[in-house]
Amino acid sequence: MSTPKKHISYQFGGPIGALGVTLGTPFVTYALYFLCNENGCPSQSFLDAPLQHLAAQWPGWDKVFSSKVFGYYCAWYFGIAAAQFILPGKTYEGVELPDKTRLKYKLNVLQTAITIFGYLGLMTYREGFSFGIWSWIWENLLYLQTAALTFSIILAFYTYISSFFTGEILAEHGDTGNPLYDWFIGRPLNPRIGSWDLKCFSELRPGMILWPILNFTFLVHQYQTVGRITDSMILVNVFQFWYVIDSFINEPAVLTTMDIATDGFGFMLTFGDLCWLPFTYSLQARYLAMYPVDLGLLGVGGVLLVQAIGYFIFRGANGQKNKFRTNPNDPACAHLKVMHTKSGSKLLITGWWGIARHINYLGDWIMAWAWCLPTGFGTPITYFYVAYFAVLLIHRDRRDEEKCVKKYGEDWEKYKKLVPYRIIPGIY
Numbered sequence: 001m002s003t004p005k006k007h008i009s010y011q012f013g014g015p016i017g018a019l020g021v022t023l024g025t026p027f028v029t030y031a032l033y034f035l036c037n038e039n040g041c042p043s044q045s046f047l048d049a050p051l052q053h054l055a056a057q058w059p060g061w062d063k064v065f066s067s068k069v070f071g072y073y074c075a076w077y078f079g080i081a082a083a084q085f086i087l088p089g090k091t092y093e094g095v096e097l098p099d100k101t102r103l104k105y106k107l108n109v110l111q112t113a114i115t116i117f118g119y120l121g122l123m124t125y126r127e128g129f130s131f132g133i134w135s136w137i138w139e140n141l142l143y144l145q146t147a148a149l150t151f152s153i154i155l156a157f158y159t160y161i162s163s164f165f166t167g168e169i170l171a172e173h174g175d176t177g178n179p180l181y182d183w184f185i186g187r188p189l190n191p192r193i194g195s196w197d198l199k200c201f202s203e204l205r206p207g208m209i210l211w212p213i214l215n216f217t218f219l220v221h222q223y224q225t226v227g228r229i230t231d232s233m234i235l236v237n238v239f240q241f242w243y244v245i246d247s248f249i250n251e252p253a254v255l256t257t258m259d260i261a262t263d264g265f266g267f268m269l270t271f272g273d274l275c276w277l278p279f280t281y282s283l284q285a286r287y288l289a290m291y292p293v294d295l296g297l298l299g300v301g302g303v304l305l306v307q308a309i310g311y312f313i314f315r316g317a318n319g320q321k322n323k324f325r326t327n328p329n330d331p332a333c334a335h336l337k338v339m340h341t342k343s344g345s346k347l348l349i350t351g352w353w354g355i356a357r358h359i360n361y362l363g364d365w366i367m368a369w370a371w372c373l374p375t376g377f378g379t380p381i382t383y384f385y386v387a388y389f390a391v392l393l394i395h396r397d398r399r400d401e402e403k404c405v406k407k408y409g410e411d412w413e414k415y416k417k418l419v420p421y422r423i424i425p426g427i428y
Helices: 014-035 042-050 050-055 067-086 109-130 132-139 143-160 179-185 199-204 206-228 229-250 251-254 267-281 283-290 294-324 359-375 381-408 410-420
Strands: 091-094 104-107 339-340 346-348
Touching: 014 050, 014 143, 014 267, 014 339, 042 283, 042 339, 050 294, 050 381, 067 109, 067 179, 067 199, 067 206, 091 251, 091 294, 091 346, 104 251, 109 179, 109 229, 132 143, 132 199, 143 179, 143 199, 143 206, 143 267, 143 381, 179 267, 199 206, 199 267, 206 229, 206 267, 206 283, 229 251, 229 294, 251 339, 267 381, 283 359, 283 381, 294 359, 339 410, 359 381, 381 410
Parallel strands: none
Antiparallel strands: 091 104, 339 346
16 A cells, blocks of 8 residues: 655665666675685685686676576475474564554474474484485585575565555555656555465564575585585584574564564565575685684683673664563663654663663674684685674664654653663764
């Protein structure tokens, strides 16, 4: 249902910015693949002539896209969708929508992941690292990446086109009338096929479950080529696996995030969820599969400390926010002070959220360092995630700031005086 637009409010730099991100992010994904390979990370030929190197690395379309692998990816996506309906799960209500309704969500990603990981674990236990799936993924990694990209483009077109015929609620920033921008940012707020919510499903399932599977593939490849598994590879696998499982355990919390509550579902999220997340976030493990790093006891201890600090901040802040939003009367929230606003909402001004307005982002960013440090300091490419994530979190903070200014007005200015820092206390 489209509402009259008083003015067009663009994000990401408007249509030109949307085009830049649409073309730029897939380019970066492929560049990371070709820059970091068995010939170097980066190779000397890239350092000597970057453009010529990338052009020479391109293997041709027949080596990049496979209709067979794309079919396997479709089976992966819809197979996980079937699991959501078949496996048991609890039903939760989402946040209140602009029409004052609340959607219901069946959440069982943890059960789905346990089923998939359990099967892969059992087969690996029976057949060892010679279990064929691991070598198949390594050999077809580029095909899989292109399959995920292709599927994300198709899904973005489906949700954009269907939004004109289903009468569903549109995202605040996704109904500008500019086709490119609306397709990118997401025109529909909660696109569904029956009770199947495409946005919520894509957020935590196909890409998020694939991520640790890719990481373990790289662990197996390291063992098969080097004859052992390094402490750095173990750390990266454990850290990122735990991050994924922790997200699955706390799946109801995703319903209150910006992605689900306010963002439209377009290419920005389809590509981010299905392609960008698993194939760029697994870069560190892929690097270690080709270039092993031994940290030693002291190095392992230092990385563990960084991870522990980041996780403590991240989970503590997110858990506190979710409890307060879902049940303000929860005993765990009794000690927290709030600021009442004219909109009827309450803003936390003590606890984690009294330290900084997005203190959870700080914890997330610290963990990003723990994921990259195990790769050592032989190349800056493996620290791409730290730099990218900093930009992402700052941009998200700015988008949220814009939304809160509109929602709370002068109350937001009062709140900023009580909680002056955005992400890093005393600095930013």
